[in-house]
Amino acid sequence: MLTVLLVCLSGALLLHGYTHHLYGTAPDGAATAGGPHNAVPAAIANGGPVIDAGTASARSARPKPRTIAITFDDGPDPVWTPKVLDLLKAQKVKATFFVIGTEVAAHPELARRIVAEGHQIGLHTFTHANLSTIPDWRRSLELRQSQLILAGATGVSTPLLRPPYSSGPSALTNADWSSIEWARHAGYLTVLTTLDSEDWRRPGTAQVIANSTPKGTAGQVLLMHDAGGDRTQTLAALQKLIPTLKARGFRFATVSDTVALPQPVQPVGVVERSRGMAVIGAMRLSDGTLDVLGWLLYAAGALSVLRAVATVIAAKRHARERYWSWGEPVTEPVTVIVPAYNESAGIEAAVRSLVASDHPVEVIVVDDGSSDGTADVVESLRLPGVQVIRQQNAGKPAALNTGLQAASYELVVMVDGDTVFEEDAVRMLVQPFADPSVGAVSGNAKVGNRKGLLGRWQHIEYVVGFNLDRRLFDLAECMPTVPGAVGGFRRSALQRIGGLSDVTLAEDTDLTMALCRDGWRVVYEERARAWTEAPASLGALWRQRYRWCYGTLQAMWKHRGAWVQRGQAGKLGRRGLTYLLLFQVLLPLLAPVVDVFALYGLVFLNPLRVGLVWAGFMALQVGMGLYAFRLDGEKPGPLWSLPLQQFVYRQLMYLVVSQSVFTALAGSRLRWQRMERYGSLAVPPASLTSPAEGGDRRRREGSAAGRRSKDFPGSRTFTG
Structure with missing residues (x-):
């Protein structure tokens, strides 16, 4: 019984440690890609942000003109995601949310709200791991667990994937391309960006708006964040940006709509959803275990x-x-x-x-x-x-x-x-x-x-x-x-x-x-x-x-x-x-x-x-x-x-x-x-x-005996 308890405790701690302390906490844009890029096909490097790295011929898709897909990374967040959803609802705009598996497990009700309100949902890995630097077994774990958690929380699955720390197609390195190819073999479409609001830097509302505004009429995939810190500037920028771009003739849609893809998000079966709910339960149990351990500690x-x-x-x-x-x-x-x-x-x-x-x-x-x-x-x-x-x-x-x-x-x-x-x-x-x-x-x-x-x-x-x-x-x-x-x-x-x-x-x-x-x-x-x-x-x-x-x-x-x-x-x-x-x-x-x-x-x-x-x-x-x-x-x-x-x-x-x-x-x-x-x-x-110790002890006892003899005249004195 003790062995079972220790194994369960160790398992809970390993799960908690992996999901909370092994992934990168830096924002996407904070990690700049580097390395050779000669293996990246020219059609991909010069192509659109939605990539299908098939075995026959890699291809990509661009958004339709005057169409913008607003995408949000790193959520859902219990403070900022509801505010973003409220703003999008008020502006009658649909967006795409690339969610982190651990955050969905922590706040499944927000993932359900995203889907229920008609927004599109995609994966941003399980723990915000850099897919280009981790081994294949961990890539599989990151995507499989994210998919399970999404199924358990919302009852749907998605093939859309945004790798953490990615940007536009022209910035892809050989390592990035390798991970994209691996993801395609696993059944995923990679979604990169064409515009980066850089709201994670918090440069000011005006700068976020400037970074998010298209220079011409070309369609865009805009990167923003609904988690990872104070998103006040993001909300303020969206409040002004959406009406302005609408006035210029732009319309807002999900990623699949901007590139004319069939609806990628599909419902899952009972078994898959049950497995996902079990994963969410295990993660919550690990969180609770650590809380209890903290108090016990x-x-x-x-x-x-x-x-x-x-x-x-x-x-x-x-x-x-x-x-x-x-x-x-x-x-x-x-x-x-x-x-x-x-x-x-x-x-x-x-x-x-x-x-x-x-x-x-x-x-x-x-x-x-x-x-x-x-x-x-x-x-x-x-x-x-x-x-x-x-x-x-x-x-x-x-x-x-x-x-x-x-x-x-x-x-x-x-x-x-x-x-x-x-x-x-x-x-x-x-x-x-x-x-x-x-x-x-x-x-x-x-x-x-x-x-x-x-x-x-x-x-x-x-x-x-x-x-x-x-x-x-x-x-x-x-x-x-x-x-x-x-x-x-x-x-x-x-x-x-x-x-x-x-x-x-x-x-x-x-x-x-x-x-x-x-x-x-x-x-x-x-x-x-x-x-x-x-x-x-x-x-x-x-x-x-x-x-x-x-x-x-x-x-x-x-x-x-x-x-x-x-x-x-x-x-x-x-x-x-x-x-x-x-x-x-x-x-x-x-x-x-x-x-x-x-x-x-x-x-x-x-x-x-x-x-x-x-x-x-x-x-x-x-x-x-x-x-x-x-x-x-x-x-x-x-x-x-x-x-x-x-x-x-x-x-x-x-x-x-x-x-x-x-x-x-x-x-x-x-x-x-x-x-x-x-x-x-x-x-x-x-x-x-030791002789010294014995001598000290005899002196102590002799002194004590002397005191006893003084206190009680006529008593026998023991010297040891």
Whole structure:
């Protein structure tokens, strides 16, 4: 479905771009023909303005003496064509209108009026293209589509053609003659001019009249315009010219009448008219699509800027409060639960990092029916304080509930089996529980395997996307997700809401939202850092994010009642769920529109302007990235890959959201997508933090601990 929508969108934009931005907008006379003319037959160059370039012998026809065919190019125009028609009706004069296909599609009622009032109609191509310079396939497209649109709008077809940028027969070049011959083979008669009013120059009414006045009694084909700009001078000139020429004995007629041709305009059948109406409908749909895209583009831009401003302001304020004391330091032991299903690749590093914690912990590894010997690996380590529980495969929520039942302590930390904790991570994670209103704490999950390009991109997303959002959620007291990789909970709070549920695929988001709706506050502790293993292939990344996104949509729908609740639940609903809906659902859905429109702009609009807009967007992203990396104590080096992220990774994330939304709307049930483990975090990743960074961090924590100790005399001071 998404592919079909994108194809239709691209088709609509291509149609709109072709019909509005690929043809020449300059007036006919502005482009002077040039080039050799030796291939033009002398009889044509010295002949009349109506040309039949037949295969046997080319011939032309001149208007009868004292007969003038007034012709109008470039219409119909919604402002000037009705005024021209009114004037011709008042003067009782018939004229010939050479119309542009795209303008007929935009104003079919004017084309119908031209025909209904007895005027003759001819083609001026589909998009005002220069037939002498374009390939045969585009010539065919220009004339065929013009004919179809004319049939759909008026129910008639015409063999009369005036090539854009043409003038009189004597000015024909070899290229012009080639296009005229091609048009004749396609069934068209070419109509050139003998008098050019040059009204497109707007030289003044008097000059337009002078240019349009015959010098003798010879018949004329007069070129004027009913579109393409201000035609006030054209109307004023006609108002005086027609009575003057009538007084001199001239009469006015259509092109075919001036050269004594049989009526060229003929009615079309139902099928042809239906096809023409379909083309007009497609063009109008493309115009409407671009209008909608324009508004969506503004919406996407506004949402992007709003999110950037909101997250940066929130992060700045959050950074000022990062050392705010929650109360007496929390020193009580903690139960760490590690749900594990086929985690043998990384479980040893995870468990060893937990045992090495500078805070007292018991570690419970719940083996959820692993087939790769995960439990055996843990038991073989014989680490003190580590307990292994084996159970039949029942899913991650069930494994966590099993661990909760076996937990010895009130404070519980939940850890994924591919995550390695820093030495002080558990201690930092549980300090907010000094506040009795806090029911859960989100830690700072970091990407450990960040050396490849995909790893760098995920590292940027974790730091710039996830962590900036968490700072904002923390300030707004509407944290929707405590990540499964590093999260702390009160066991009593979890028991009060019935433990973890398996009705969604994002059990961590579902659990966090349930705690918020139960009145608990959920906070973010950036200093509780754990290193997790990110997907190492696009396929694995797709499966992981598809599950996350779909599970988040499930959780949002499950807890939609929070929008109308009060207290902590209301904050989750009106702040957290609204934020998720706007910035993690609607904005990603709009983002492909931005990309498609950018491609449209590069092809059909001003590439420089599009490039400047993209550069501005990138500058905003880089600025956010630099600030987020500084807040997280990260080196900014990986940000060099941010521009590349816009061309692959960003689209992947948007497609994941789109597919998740379509899956949810279709009512499909997504199965659990387990990520492949690589065991890339073999040891606690102290080396991932540079010595300078680690020293700075220790000094910050020491300073913070000192402030806590000063505020609460006799409390224990942690130096890290």
